[in-house]
Structures are given as structure tokens and as C-alpha cells.
Amino acid sequence: MAGYSDLRFLVVDDMLTMRKIITQQLRNLGVTLITEANDGTVAWDTLEKSASAGAPMNFIVSDWNMPEMKGIDLLKKCRASTNYKDVAFLLVTAEAEATQVKEAILAGVDNYVIKPFTPQAFQEKLGAIFAKRFGAK
Numbered sequence: 001m002a003g004y005s006d007l008r009f010l011v012v013d014d015m016l017t018m019r020k021i022i023t024q025q026l027r028n029l030g031v032t033l034i035t036e037a038n039d040g041t042v043a044w045d046t047l048e049k050s051a052s053a054g055a056p057m058n059f060i061v062s063d064w065n066m067p068e069m070k071g072i073d074l075l076k077k078c079r080a081s082t083n084y085k086d087v088a089f090l091l092v093t094a095e096a097e098a099t100q101v102k103e104a105i106l107a108g109v110d111n112y113v114i115k116p117f118t119p120q121a122f123q124e125k126l127g128a129i130f131a132k133r134f135g136a137k
Contacts, residue, residue: 003134008033008055012043012062012071013092018115022061022092025122040069044077051083059129064093064100072104079108088133090125092117 009031013019019036026034035050035057037043043062050057060078062071069077071091078084091104091112104112110129113122 003130004030005032007031007058007134008035008050009059009061010035010037010043010046010050010057012037012040012060012066012074014038014063014066018063018092022122025119026061028119029123029126039066040071040074040077042068043074044069047078047084047087056083057087059088059090059133061090061092061126064091064095064104072100072107075104075109076107086133088129090129 004026009026011019011022011026011034013022019038023034023036035046037046040062043060047057060074062074064071071093075089075091078087078089089108089110091109092115093100093112094115096114101112110132111125113125
């Protein structure tokens with residue numbers, strides 16, 4: 001998909017295996033600028049450092065359940081920040097409960113994908129966000 005290669009992605013998950021799976025899915029779509037973080041606190045520090053360096057993250061793919069700072073809390077913190085309120089955000093979760101989905105939508109998530117997911121499901125969710133946020137697919 002044209003355009004992904006221009007974006008800086010932040011992949012956030014406390015499980016190394018899951019980070020590697022997501023990173024590989026992104027690489028298969030042509031993404032080359034990928035940074036990883038193992039929880040929301042590290043992700044926030046990474047967001048701050050990349051913005052200070054003049055290379056802000058454009059897209060976050062984050063797990064929901066993590067120690068230190070959960071993905072939903074990272075999402076809320078981003079949406080409350082003037083610097084990161086418009087960053088594209090995909091939540092990855094094992095939870096499909098309606099209350100959690102509603103919480104994520106109210107918090108401003110762009111989309112979510114439920115684990116385990118297929119490469120096609122991941123690509124569809126990512127594509128929908130890309131079309132919405134960046135005007136293309």
C-alpha cells in the first residue's frame with residue numbers, strides 16, 4: 001500500500017513475540033520506520049523523544065493490557081495532549097467485551113483488532129485508519 005513507508009509507527013506490547021508479529025505485519029505492508037516499546041510508559045517517553053527530535057510518531061499500534069500503563073491509558077493520554085491528539089491509534093486486544101469497546105471508542109481510538117487476528121484482518125483495520133487519517137489506502 002502506497003504511503004505507509006512515509007509514516008513512523010510505534011508498536012507497543014509487553015510481549016516481545018506479539019511486538020515481532022505486529023512489526024512483521026507492518027513490514028509486509030511496506031512500513032520501514034518502526035519503533036517498539038514494551039509498555040505505555042516507555043511508549044510515552046518514546047513519543048516525547050521522537051517529537052523533540054523533529055520526527056514525531058504518526059501511528060501507534062498498542063496492546064490494551066500491559067503493566068505500568070495500559071494501552072487504553074496511553075490512548076487517553078495521547079488524546080488529551082495537544083502534541084499527540086491526532087496520532088493514528090490502533091488498539092490490539094484479547095478483550096471483545098462491549099464495555100471495553102465502548103470505552104475505547106469514547107476515548108477516541110481509530111480502530112481496534114481482537115487477538116488472535118489474521119494478517120488480512122490486521123491489514124483491513126490499518127487500511128481503514130490510513131484512509132481516514134491520511135486520505136488514502
